[in-house]
Amino acid sequence: MIGKGPGGSIGKWTTPVAIVRRGGTITDATTTSTTEVELQAIASLNIPVTTPLELTAAHRKTGGAATGHGCGFRLNTTNIMKETVSTTTDRAENGFIAQKTAGAATNYLAGQDSYHFTRTATVGAAKTPVHTTDAPNAMPNATTTDVSVRGNIDTSGITMGCTNFQAYSRTTS
Amino acid sequence: MPMYVFAGFPKSGLHAGGLRLATHLEDLCILEESKGIHYRKEGVFSGDSQGAEYLYPVEYHISAQCIREGISWKWFPVEWAFGNGITCHQTQANPEYKIVVHGTDLNLDEFLAHNGRTALADIELERIHIKHEGWAKYEARWRLGTCPQDSHIVRLVWLVTTHRLPRFVYERLQELIEHPNSQPEHLECYSNEPGKHFSAIWKWE
Numbered sequence: 001m002i003g004k005g006p007g008g009s010i011g012k013w014t015t016p017v018a019i020v021r022r023g024g025t026i027t028d029a030t031t032t033s034t035t036e037v038e039l040q041a042i043a044s045l046n047i048p049v050t051t052p053l054e055l056t057a058a059h060r061k062t063g064g065a066a067t068g069h070g071c072g073f074r075l076n077t078t079n080i081m082k083e084t085v086s087t088t089t090d091r092a093e094n095g096f097i098a099q100k101t102a103g104a105a106t107n108y109l110a111g112q113d114s115y116h117f118t119r120t121a122t123v124g125a126a127k128t129p130v131h132t133t134d135a136p137n138a139m140p141n142a143t144t145t146d147v148s149v150r151g152n153i154d155t156s157g158i159t160m161g162c163t164n165f166q167a168y169s170r171t172t173s
Numbered sequence: 174m175p176m177y178v179f180a181g182f183p184k185s186g187l188h189a190g191g192l193r194l195a196t197h198l199e200d201l202c203i204l205e206e207s208k209g210i211h212y213r214k215e216g217v218f219s220g221d222s223q224g225a226e227y228l229y230p231v232e233y234h235i236s237a238q239c240i241r242e243g244i245s246w247k248w249f250p251v252e253w254a255f256g257n258g259i260t261c262h263q264t265q266a267n268p269e270y271k272i273v274v275h276g277t278d279l280n281l282d283e284f285l286a287h288n289g290r291t292a293l294a295d296i297e298l299e300r301i302h303i304k305h306e307g308w309a310k311y312e313a314r315w316r317l318g319t320c321p322q323d324s325h326i327v328r329l330v331w332l333v334t335t336h337r338l339p340r341f342v343y344e345r346l347q348e349l350i351e352h353p354n355s356q357p358e359h360l361e362c363y364s365n366e367p368g369k370h371f372s373a374i375w376k377w378e
């Protein structure tokens with residue numbers, strides 16, 4: 001199907017593959033660090049700066065101490081999300097974090113959204129979905145070559161883990 | 174406070190917390206776990222906040238297995254965060270390929286658009302690796318000629334200790350992490366609770 005754009009220009013609709021998986025891992029990456037650490041990373045990417053991205057990851061903590069953990073995403077060398085994602089109750093908890101971006105461009109560097117969700121390991125127990133739009137930094141205005149999940153526990157005594165980290169991009173033509 | 178880097182995930186199935194317990198049960202070392210100590214590629218800082226003060230350069234030891242596989246200190250990019258304590262990390266990388274007509278940089282669709290109708294017998298197709306910016310940047314991290322050229326996952330374990338490890342302690346940690354069939358001692362002290370000390374094994378369905 002061919003359509004004319006503004007000014008009479010001719011565009012072309014292609015048969016789109018709307019969502020492209022860029023990479024991901026499904027093994028448990030874990031840490032006992034009380035300061036931020038690289039848990040999982042997807043490297044060797046070449047995602048143009050204006051391409052919308054979606055990042056998802058599952059996280060967990062063990063019991064063993066009355067403390068919690070935090071995690072978030074990083075694009076290239078820029079933290080774009082970092083949140084406390086658990087309670088400080090001494091119990092195992094797990095959930096997911098997700099980030100959507102609308103792609104970056106000059107004057108449009110805050111086009112991102114993020115939300116996280118944590119629940120106890122017991123099915124049916126209370127859950128705390130949290131939607132946040134606060135980002136520690138604007139998106140980098142550059143080609144995305146690396147994405148990663150960073151995390152840490154608040155105080156020693158537990159382990160936090162991250163798995164099923166997946167990166168997707170959406171086609172724009 | 175040195176940092177030790179090993180190749181792979183612990184072959185015993187222990188995760189970072191399980192390995193931490195092993196260092197206590199076997200009296201191997203004391204881990205640095207203070208919030209005031211943050212290891213980064215650039216050095217050791219007084220925490221991971223934006224105003225953290227630089228303290229001193231990183232003292233690191235990378236295992237022989239890592240070096241053999243092409244991973245040296247250069248593998249870790251600028252601003253890489255090692256944190257403290259113990260971490261089991263993984264990085265995934267995928268080369269991208271495209272199918273082009275031999276002798277050109279055009280895929281079949283582009284070739285036909287340029288050249289019109291063409292008999293299949295007159296063209297050869299080949300699969301080439303796209304060495305874009307992201308791949309070049311990643312490949313440059315590896316020792317020359319060692320970067321795997323297919324989809325792969327790099328797994329590393331690093332730990333930060335308060336003191337340098339004597340050789341026998343270093344070798345025991347190396348055994349727990351890098352040697353197949355290694356087992357921690359005092360297995361009865363490890364919890365059977367799923368995920369408490371051992372990682373689950375995932376399988377693709």
